[in-house]
Amino acid sequence: MENTANKLRIIYGDWTLGVEAGATHYIFSYAKGGLESMVKNGKEWLYRPPRPTFWRATTDNDRGSGFDFKASMWKGADLYMNCVATEVIVDEENLGLPQSPFINRFSNQEYAKKVSIKFTYETSTTPSTTVDISYTVEENGLLIVKMTYHGKVGLPELPLLGLRFTMPTVATGFVYEGLSGETYPDRMVGGMPGVYKIDGLPVTPYIRPQDCGVHMDNKWLEITRNTTLNNADSSDDDFDLRFEKLGENFAFSCLPYTAHELENATHIEDLPPERRTVLLMLAKVRGVGGIDSWKTDVEEAYRISGEQDYTFSFLIK
Secondary structure, eight states, X not given: OOXXXXXXXXXXXXXXEEEEEXXXXXXXXXXXXXXXXXXXXXXXOOXXXXXXXXXXXXXXXXXXXXXXXXXXXXXXXXXXXEEEEEEEEETTEXXXXXXXXXXXXXXXXXXXXXXXXXXXXXXXXXXXXXXXXXXXXXXXXXEEEEEEEOOOTTOOOOSEEEEEEEESSOOSEEEEEEESSSOBTTBOTTOOEXXXXXXXXXXXXXXXXOSOOEEEEEXXXXXXXXXXXXXXXXXXXXXXXXXXXXXXXXXXXXXXXXXXXXXXXXXXXXXXXXXXXXEEEEEEEOOOOOSSSSOSXXXXXXXXXXXXXXXXXXXXX
């Protein structure tokens, strides 16, 4: 009998693909177009499937320079997108989109060394373009995430580019190795390399809420929670999820609000109660500017072209 102790167990469903690696379970949804569930040691880490993200809550300089108007189609693209293709590869064999009657050949005891699934999203921009998000599960349960943005001539500059993770409850804090404090591409000089622990999910108390909490040039990030939405889980012990760079260092923000919740509030007291953790794993971040009283556009070196291709990868442990 084949030894399956160190292999991934795969469950083929009509609309989902389940992958189990010891105490780590993943469910990929064809219907929702993404990673629907990520359970580690009995704790769920996803409230919604991760999605490509393009928009940030507009800053004073975005509004002052008119960038919010010029880039406004990215706000719609951030809110609405279609998953137009799904592709599953198991041990280097491309299964396409495995549904009935094809999956009837499989039992509930299917095993593999590696499973990859790629979701392709179409943006609502004019012209439209596509973004590929691929997940590869290794034998030890390690998840490799790769994002590929396909630039298109005629698309405006991007506010940011990355992948948004929405977690079920508010994190108690996070630890990261990168630059100290809040940093942006054109605000990195004061950041000191090191390992930093942040309690809670602090939001900068601007009079008018706007983008905040970005951390540049990071090697790894660990998020800690101690609550779930599972009524049968009464434990308040801490549990963690770790993100690590794969290649270049990454940027991130970890807040209790989405960009749209921040932007909808005209004053900080208008923000809703904190209920979730919103992690943005970022490939590219636009600078904040502020050259002359928040009117002049961001310098060219700190802009993100919508016409270029970008690739971004990281690990989840």
